[in-house]
Amino acid sequence: MSDALSVPAVSLDGLLHRAATRRPGRVAVRDENGTHTYAALNAYADRFARALRRRTGGAGAAVGVASVLDAVFAAGFYGTSRSGNRVVMVNPLMRATVLAHVFRTADIEIALVDAGTAGRLAEVRDGLPALREVYVVDAVPGDLPAGARPLAELFGDDGPDTGPVAEPVGRDLDEVACVQFTSGTTGPPKGVQLTHRNLVTNAAQVASVLRLDESAVCLNHLPLYHLMHLNATVYAGGTQVLCHDPDPVASFAMASAERATHYFGLPVRLARLVADPRFAGVTAGPPLRLVASGGSALAPEVAGALRGRLGVPVIQGYGLAELSPLSHNDLPEHPRPGSVGPAVPGTECRIVDLETGEDVTAGEKGEVLVRGPQLMAGYLGLPDAPDVDADGWLHTGDVGYEDADGRLFLVDRIKDVFKVDNELVSPSEIEDVLRRDPEVADCVVVDQADASRSAVVWAGVVTRSEDPDVLVAVAARANAQLADHQRIRGIERLDAVPRSPNGKVERRPIRERLRGSVAL
Known part of the structure; x- marks a missing residue:
């Protein structure tokens, strides 16, 4: 076990309040659209908290928050937690069918999402009886998806109470603060329940191992806002720069x-x-x-x-x-x-x-x-x-x-590893060999059914040239470096390797295409 770490006994949204109290004038988030100090970001989270409490009573409702790379996500994320409700992370890259599964499973009542996600939600909203309100965080006037409202309508005029929002009374740090759905590469995404203590602990762990402190300026070159980077940098009181x-x-x-x-x-x-x-x-x-x-x-x-x-x-x-x-x-x-x-x-x-x-x-x-x-x-x-x-x-x-x-x-x-002649084969090890070939731009390896050996190695390769003979040469060079059970028996040219939004190779679509075909 690694050494223990001292973790503050605060709630998830308490991370932001703690940073705003310590360094109110420090820049928390900056991008081409503007700069938010910790004091300003904390006040923005308070606006979300007040508005959501008015609509839910702070009774633990599920609020879907799209993880767009924008300060609005940070404010909505912490503000939802501060309101006494539960954050459900919504990946803006999800297809409509996956969105429907996530919203049904989590019983999301209010959604704070981008226009693209709101448009896909409109396609499946008839099957989401729990969903009451959809607010678009990047709304363009006069161009809203059906059934959605601009974010300004969530806030209204904020009413007479515009001061700091108090933490819900008697909050248990072991209650669920956030639900994040798995990638679903081997089945429907599952809702992972994360407590206040889980998330604050990991924020402290990440800040420790990445050596984050108040002087840190973190450039996030990511397609989406990631909880790890958000929470750890806020824990440290550093600055996040968002690069789109x-x-x-x-x-x-x-x-x-x-x-x-x-x-x-x-x-x-x-x-x-x-x-x-x-x-x-x-x-x-x-x-x-x-x-x-x-x-x-x-x-x-x-x-x-x-x-x-x-x-x-x-x-x-x-x-x-x-x-x-x-x-x-x-x-x-x-x-x-x-x-x-x-x-x-x-x-x-x-x-x-x-x-x-x-x-x-x-x-x-x-x-x-x-x-x-x-x-x-x-x-x-x-x-x-x-x-x-x-x-x-x-x-x-x-x-x-x-x-x-x-x-x-x-x-x-484990699900990607397979056996050839009772010997374990790791696709990643063979891909590493292929990627070292100067003719290979990208590649993917899976198992292909074989009548005599149960399975053999199949490789899909994105080549740097259009030479029709290059695949044979690539396989020969790789096989010279591999054991017999690892050798490539089938190879095919691909236009692109299927990958998830975060770059992980997706082998399942290829396996499904190859199912029923048997290597010679």
Whole structure:
């Protein structure tokens, strides 16, 4: 177990109040639309709290808040909690059918969403009887989706009470403050219930491992607002700079202009940056302390190129929605390529054999189990959390190993690992070999049914050239580096590898397409 951490006994929205009390004039959030100090952001959250209390009585209603990369999300998120209601995170990239599942499962009554999400909600609203009001946070006058209202109507004239909003009386820090839905890659998304204590604890853990303090200026080059970055930076009293330009070169120019100390980005965008001809001219300014990546694996060669160009540590972490979300993070002072680092303070990790469930020794692969104070309170609407055992260990479904120093290296998902001739095959290991080929721009590996071996390795490859013979050459070069059971028996050219919004490879659509076809 990593060392314990002192965590303040405050509620989720108390994080913002605490920062506003300590540093009211400090910039909390800035983007091209304006700047919010902590005092201003806290007052904005109070406006949301007052308005939501008027509509719900603060009786624990579910309020859906879209995680748009905007200060309005931060204010709506903390304001909903301050009102005594429960925040339900709404991913603005969800399809209409998934939105319907999330809204029905959580019984969302009021939605604070962007125009695109409001439009998709309109398609399924007849099947959402609990949903009473939809407010559009980026409303354009005269161009609202059916049944939606502009955000200004939520606030009205605010009435006579415009002072600070008091915390709900008798609040239990172990009650559910937020529901975040899983990505749903293997089935319908599940509602992860996170308590005030879960989220505040993880904010303290993240701030500790990323070395966030009041001097931190965090450049968020992310498609959505992430709870981890929001809560940890507010806990530390630092500044968040939101970068909406998807161009990674532009994001580092912004980091330099804003004198960022921390840069948060996605592996897929960082890989695109390293491959960009403009990369040789990228700088970030002397205040930059580290580049942090998360959401999926960051290739060691990408991290190395960034470290060489910028002269700062390039690290990655690991976690799940069930863990609020972070459980591991590499050490800025001593990063280890390919590792997601040791467990964060107060957190335990075990690696167990996939078949026996017994602990394995350092260097051996097995399932990653995690236990800690940031572990969820369970899944919404499900009486049991089958992924959590009787001793409080979360069975993550990820395969990995720890080195002698307790640093975690992830290998694959259990559901992605398969057997060929009774030998375990990790798709990610084969993808790593393929990506080192100069002809491969991107790739994905899955299992394909085989009459004699039960399954064989199939690879989908995005090539850099249109040469019809390049696939055969790529497979031959890869196979020369692989064991017999790992060798590629089927290969196909792809226009693009299917990925989730945060860059994770989605293998299920390919498996479904290949189902029924048998390798020769």
